[in-house]
Amino acid sequence: MSEKVLMKGNEALAEAAIAAGCRHYFGYPITPQTEVAAYMAKKMPKINGTFLQAESEIAAINMVIGAASAGKRAMTSSSSPGISLKSEGISYLAGCELPALIVNVQRGGPGLGGIQPSQSDYFQAIKGGGHGDYNLIVLAPASVQEMYSLAFKAFDLADKYRMPAMILADGTMGQMMEPVELVDGEVEKYEKPWATTGTANHEGRNIINSLSLAAPELEQWNLARYKKYKVIEENEVKYEEYLTEDAEIIIVAFGIASRVSKNAIDDARKAGIKVGMIRPITLWPFPKKALKEAAKKAKAFLSVELNMGQMVDDVKLAIDCARPVYFYGRTGGVIMSPEEIVGKLKEIVKGDAKQW
Amino acid sequence: MGKRVNLFMGHYGSGKTHVAVSYALELSKEKKPVSIYDLDIVNPYFRTVDAKSMLDRHGVELIVSPYAETNVDIPAMNAASYKMTDDKKRFAVVDVGGDDRGALALGRFRDRLKEENNYDAFLVVNCFRPETRDISGAIEILKEIETAGKLPITAIINNANLGKETTLFEVEKGLKFCEELSKETNLPLAFTSVFEGLIEGAKTITDNLMPVSEILYGSWQK
Structure with a gap:
């Protein structure tokens, strides 16, 4: 090392x-x-x-x-x-x-x-x-x-x-x-x-x-x-799974949003919400198969992004809309707090959240 | 904690802000009236202003460009920065921007600082930063900073760290590094700064320590 x-x-x-x-x-x-x-x-x-x-x-x-x-x-x-x-x-x-x-x-x-x-x-x-x-x-x-x-x-x-x-x-x-x-x-x-x-003496021209x-x-x-x-x-698809094994809600997030989400997942689990994350490392190619596979067990998906909702459609497409997909985002340079994400998760669990 | 004005300079990312903020808190604990000046004209991210609530709690006055940590990306200083040399009743802790580019901002205060002759210019050194991993690299940056800031460095601070992964191993390695740097440059080693949680353990290495309070920069941190 x-x-x-x-x-x-x-x-x-x-x-x-x-x-x-x-x-x-x-x-x-x-x-x-x-x-x-x-x-x-x-x-x-x-x-x-x-x-x-x-x-x-x-x-x-x-x-x-x-x-x-x-x-x-x-x-x-x-x-x-x-x-x-x-x-x-x-x-x-x-x-x-x-x-x-x-x-x-x-x-x-x-x-x-x-x-x-x-x-x-x-x-x-x-x-x-x-x-x-x-x-x-x-x-x-x-x-x-x-x-x-x-x-x-x-x-x-x-x-x-x-x-x-x-x-x-x-x-x-x-x-x-x-x-x-x-x-x-x-x-x-x-x-x-x-x-x-x-040309180095080869035939033709590059x-x-x-x-x-x-x-x-x-x-x-x-x-x-x-x-x-x-x-x-x-x-070449690459992604990371975090606590997805028993997760009922799967957060999809990349980059800095995935870091905040990880903290939110730890907090939410303490509150009894079974939540995990699939973090795309390659955004293209997108981890479609992993998401589709996760949709077999998970009940809902939440896309967390620092924008107005740009990846969330790809999440829906990847799982063929088989499960409800929700979105939480902040924009303009504002970073969300783990508490905000936990709040959204609680809404989803209660059935109060609006689908994307 | 002797001089009235305490300038914290060093390589980009060496931990100047953390050390300066903690130094100001230590002064305030001694019931000294203290102001901290953010002279960073290099980077709009991760600034003294992130420690505002901590400084407020301890009654440390923060003098910073109103544009720090905002969307206005201009190298500005607060006009009140002149208090640093004008108000001789208050202690001044000065967080200077990184490298020679950051030290440039100090030039305008040189004559007044020299005239009063009651200042320390600390070089904050983290030997786990890639540019200052060897003595020659650290000396190169020291010289660049002295040239740009127009003031000689007066002492070295060992701020060896790997962020949250810091252990006593890094602290001790940094101490040896800074002792060697001290020998090479004939500058005294002022102290070793370590995160509060490591203070007790670090006492086995040196008794010349200053605790560093962690500044939380954002919700991705844990």
């Missing part, structure tokens, strides 16, 4: 990216993710890497496209409004089938919003954000340790499937300090014969492109990509 250090989530994430072999960071500062850029600015020059503060978020994501095209592990990070700006580039990464890491340390929105933590970019991360038929691999850390391990994992998955991956964190995850074990996993090496690194003016050809590209997505949905 390596020695633990005390780190901010943003720092742990940056350190993980470096450990995963990322030497190309392009970004533009925005609260509450600025420590990622600050950490990279300090570290990258010491290890022959590139830290570049671009003139804008749009420039930064296009630099990522360039570095990724050359087969390099590249990343950018931002917070909500900055991710909106990057969305065109993210769609291009998906269209070009380029592996890269995009980090969103979410803050309240819409618009310029606020700087306090939020999870209101779930739709943006899961349902598109950019245009066209595509998915992102989306990982949702719930501790500083996971900020480290999932950032490492994200690069691996991105390379493995040749597609962009996103870390969907929030302001609290980025700012909070917790002990971290910096476990250096094996950096898996992936051949990238498609990379634009010169071209990174997302433009296809022939409709049937573009359709074929999309069909092929969705075949890949099916494989990912089969093989």
